[in-house]
Amino acid sequence: MANYNPKLLAMNCSLLxxxxxxxxxxxxxRVNDTxxxxxxxxGLHSFQAFTTVTGIVVSAEHQPNAQAVDIRARHNDLSKVxxxxxxxxxxxxxxxxxxxxxxxxxxxxxGTPQLSILTQCLGAAVLSxxxxxxxxxxxxxxxxxxxxxxxCYWLYxxxxxxxKVKYMGEFVSSLLIGVLAILTTKLGWTSNxxxxxxxxxxxxxxxxxxxxxxxxxxxxNLISGPTRALEAIITAMAIGCAIVIVLRYA
Amino acid sequence: MIWHLAMEFILADISTICFGVLMNIPKRAYIPxxxxxxxxxxxYVIMYYQLHFGLAMSNLLAxxxxxxLSLMAARKFRLPMIIFNVPALxxxxxxxxxxxxxRNFVLGNYGTAVSYLYQVIVIAGAITLGFGLGDVINAAxxxxxxxxxxx
Numbered sequence: 001m002a003n004y005n006p007k008l009l010a011m012n013c014s015l016l017x018x019x020x021x022x023x024x025x026x027x028x029x030r031v032n033d034t035x036x037x038x039x040x041x042x043g044l045h046s047f048q049a050f051t052t053v054t055g056i057v058v059s060a061e062h063q064p065n066a067q068a069v070d071i072r073a074r075h076n077d078l079s080k081v082x083x084x085x086x087x088x089x090x091x092x093x094x095x096x097x098x099x100x101x102x103x104x105x106x107x108x109x110x111g112t113p114q115l116s117i118l119t120q121c122l123g124a125a126v127l128s129x130x131x132x133x134x135x136x137x138x139x140x141x142x143x144x145x146x147x148x149x150x151x152c153y154w155l156y157x158x159x160x161x162x163x164k165v166k167y168m169g170e171f172v173s174s175l176l177i178g179v180l181a182i183l184t185t186k187l188g189w190t191s192n193x194x195x196x197x198x199x200x201x202x203x204x205x206x207x208x209x210x211x212x213x214x215x216x217x218x219x220x221n222l223i224s225g226p227t228r229a230l231e232a233i234i235t236a237m238a239i240g241c242a243i244v245i246v247l248r249y250a
Numbered sequence: 251m252i253w254h255l256a257m258e259f260i261l262a263d264i265s266t267i268c269f270g271v272l273m274n275i276p277k278r279a280y281i282p283x284x285x286x287x288x289x290x291x292x293x294y295v296i297m298y299y300q301l302h303f304g305l306a307m308s309n310l311l312a313x314x315x316x317x318x319l320s321l322m323a324a325r326k327f328r329l330p331m332i333i334f335n336v337p338a339l340x341x342x343x344x345x346x347x348x349x350x351x352x353r354n355f356v357l358g359n360y361g362t363a364v365s366y367l368y369q370v371i372v373i374a375g376a377i378t379l380g381f382g383l384g385d386v387i388n389a390a391x392x393x394x395x396x397x398x399x400x401x
Contacts, residue, residue, distance in 0.1 A: 025273075029334060078275045078333050085330050117272060123271035127340075130264045134291075135346040153272075198349045205273060205343050209337050213379070218382030240352050245354045 009069050009098055010042030011058055014104045017084050018056045019069050023079040027215045028224045035090050038101075038149045041092050053227045070111035073164070074231075076206040076208040079112050088121065101202040117157060125150025132199025141190040145199035153203045170204050171238040177201055178246025193250070196245065208228070255292050262291035270337040279333050282326075286319045287338040294342070305369060309376035310383070312342060317384020322393070335381075342371040375392045 014035045021031045031051050037241035039060065046061040053074070059066035082104065091101045115123075128141045128149025152173040159169035181196040189197060209232040217225030260333025268278050275283065290312050298308040320334035348367045352365035 024329065025332070053323060076273050078273050078330070082276050082279075082329050082333060086328075089328070114390065115271060117308070120272060123268040127265055127268035127272070130268070131341065131345070134258065134261050134265065134341055194349065198346050201347055201349075202340070202343070203269075205340070205345065207269060207336050207340055207343070208273065208332070209344075211332065211339055214378040214381045215385065217378070218385060231382070237350070240348070243352050244356050245347065247353055248339045 004149055006042070007044060007063060009041060009102060010044050011047075011060055013042070013098060013102050013105060013138065014038045014044075014047070014049070015067055015069050016102070017088060018051060018058075018107065019071060020084050020108055021081060022051070022053060022056070022071055023074055023210065025076040025078065025085075025214045026081045026084075028221045029215070029219050030081075034084065037092060037183050038088055042098055052223050053231075062149075073106055077112070077240045078208075078241065080108055083108050083112050111162060117154065118156065121154045124153035128199045131133060131194055131202045135198055135218055136192075136195040138195040141192055141196055142199070144184050144196045145189045146195060148177055148180045148184075149200040149203055151201060152180070158203060167238045169235055170235055171242050173248060174201055174204065174239045174242030178250075182246065182250050201239055201243070204235070204239055206232040209235070226246065255295065258295055259288040259292050263288035266337045267339055268335075269340040273336060275337065276329065278341070279323075279327065279329055282323045283334050283337050286323060286334055287341060289387065290315045290319065290338060291341045306372050306376045309342060309373050310380045313339075313377045313380020314384045314387065317388060318391075321384075321388045325392070339377070341370055342373070343368045354401060370400045 017038055018031050021034060028051060032049060035049045035058070039049075039058075041112065048055040048059050049216060053071070055070050057066055057068045060187075081170070083088045087096070087104050087108075089102055090096050091098070094237065102239040122159040125146045131140055132142050132145040146208065155176060156169045156173040158170055163169070177200045178197060181190075181193050181200065184190045184196070185193045198239045213225055213228035213232055216228060263284040267284040270283050287295060288378050293315060296310040297303045297311060299306070303311070304394070320331050320338065323334045324331040325330075329375055345373045347366045350366040351363050351370060354366065
């Protein structure tokens with residue numbers, strides 16, 4: 001920090017924590033709670049934060065300018081949410097200083113351990129298999145859900161990494177799920193097309209936006225709640241459209 | 251019956267942990283998260299199939315249970331609550347019904363499709379309301395006055 005101003009640094013810390021939390025899928029009450037808590041612990045007066053899903057504005061007394069941050073991409077990485085939570089907790093108990101907190105927050109994006117692609121695909125495959133049995137009671141065809149769910153989740157991750165458009169990845173991999181399910185049924189390897197599709201699309205379900213939309217709406221956040229609900233609905237529509245297209249020609 | 255419930259518990263437990271893997275939750279949350287998911291799912295199975303509480307009531311009570319248990323686990327393990335309640339929800343997503351809505355609309359069975367659509371709306375509404383009520387109950391159980399007064 002060249003021009004070290006503790007008040008400004010506190011505002012930046014709060015802003016950075018809020019940005020990390022929103023980017024990685026925390027609910028708005030937690031975002032506001034963390035930001036106000038950091039400002040309170042750093043001794044800022046009349047701190048105000050305006051948080052939306054796509055950007056944050058904060059201001060404090062005796063500071064000439066309000067600070068803003070723009071949030072473009074959102075993904076679901078709850079380990080990072082837990083890490084920010086831990087750092088904020090350490091700052092509250094005076095274990096680390098303000099500048100240490102800023103440095104640690106800067107390192108959250110790189111320093112949080114990620115699971116390998118293979119582990120994630122294996123997780124998606126097992127999820128498809130077990131949810132197919134839970135939902136439909138069909139054990140005989142569950143091997144197909146295991147293979148199709150896992151491989152199509154890999155396709156989703158690849159498209160997300162390549163094109164950075166979430167909805168397209170969901171659409172294309174749902175399309176492939178439908179095609180593969182029809183193919184295995186037509187070849188006579190499996191008997192029930194519907195159960196395989198139900199199981200295999202489950203890894204693509206928008207769990208975090210759905211939960212956050214419910215909690216934000218109920219807590220009275222009328223900007224973030226509907227926005228997150230819209231995110232969940234667009235994902236559901238991408239999956240639904242792909243399945244409609246496939247079933248039309250089944 | 252016991253075997254059936256044990257099987258359901260294990261399957262829901264595995265699903266919860268796998269969804270947690272996809273959401274990259276911290277590793278120490280796998281076991282408690284899985285137990286919450288499995289436990290609430292067998293409670294739902296008992297409420298829906300044995301006690302006949304009906305679709306809305308079973309899902310509402312299950313969502314409230316998820317909220318309460320998640321906050322307990324969150325306080326115990328010092329992690330955000332979202333780490334426990336998002337994976338636990340995955341067994342309650344009306345995936346089968348949503349698929350049947352789409353399928354029956356495509357096939358032209360509008361009556362069947364609308365009846366499945368009704369189920370989807372009831373389940374989604376009950377879970378939303380259940381999370382809200384769960385937050386209210388949590389606030390009542392662990393009331394803690396807000397410390398900052400300098401807003």
